[in-house]
Amino acid sequence: MKATVLAALLLAYCILAACTRSSPNAQLVQADSLMQKFPDSALYFLEKIRPEELNSLEDRAYYALLVTQVQDKNYIFQENDSLIRIAVQYYDSIKSTSMQAKAHYYWGCIWRNREIYPQALGRFFTAISYAQKASDHKLTGYIYNNIANLYFLQKLYEQADSIYQITETIAIQEKDSGLWADALSQRGMIAIDRGKEYYHEAEQKILHAFKISRHIAQKRW
Structure with a gap:
């Protein structure tokens, strides 16, 4: 009898939790x-x-993640990482793996744009x-490409080339022509x-990258 009552209470709690769970803000979506x-x-x-x-x-x-992401995509320089830290702390706390990947990646992008490469690389490797x-x-392909770019900027050409090769493989598998062309060039x-x-x-390599880029441009046209 006690087990039946306990099961009923547990079911009621689950239903209540499901009904009261908030959905993401529609504007954010x-x-x-x-x-x-x-x-x-x-x-x-x-x-x-x-x-x-x-x-x-x-x-x-x-919101913190999306604002950081959209500023990066619109080439808006971000002075500090206070906003993305909100996203990182939340997604780390609930262990949402896919969102953790994005949050740590865009945290790395802030350090990259500020040319503080050790911190950027640390965030990128965590994101991977x-x-x-x-x-x-x-x-994963875009994170690898960023890591390779940072190695390239520091003239660590051997390390950069090995990471670009990984990026190429992923780009081909994902049929991402833009990423493939960038890694090739x-x-x-x-x-x-x-x-x-x-x-x-x-x-x-550069001619191959040019052909891929031209094909992308023709498809868009």
């Missing part, structure tokens, strides 16, 4: 849907949201571990820096 193709429109929607409209920790973390657990291969630049004996290899 709309801004997120525009993020990839229309980041300027996403920025417009986010700028219209008032702080008092964010009634839950979930909404505030989601979460992205791989979440099977987010596309994000950067590998071509590395080959140029290695000296004249690598010029032919560099030419092949």
Whole structure:
């Protein structure tokens, strides 16, 4: 009898929790849907949201992540990381692997833009571990590309080239032509820096990247 009562109470609690669980702010969801193709429109929607409209920790973390993301996509320099820390702390606390990957990635982007490379690399490597657990291969490819770019900027060409090769493989698997072209062109630049004996290899990679980019432009046209 006691077991039956306990089971009934547990079921009632689950139903109540399901009914009262808040859903993400509709404006945030709309801004997120525009993020990839229309980041300027996403920025417009986010700028219209008032702080008092964010009634839950979930909404505030989601907002913090989206604002950081949209500023990065619109090439807006971010002076500090106070906003993205809200998202990182929340998603780490609830252990949402896919959102942890995004939050740590965009935290790394802030450090990257500020040219503080050790912190950026630390965030990117953390983000990769979460992205791989979440099977987010596309994000994994972009994180690897950022890591390779940071190695390239520091003239660590051997490390950069090895990471660009990983990026290429992921880009081909995900059919991401833009990422593939970027990795190829950067590998071509590395080959140029290695000296004249690598010029032919560099030419092949850069020409291949150009063909891919031209194909992308034609499809968009």
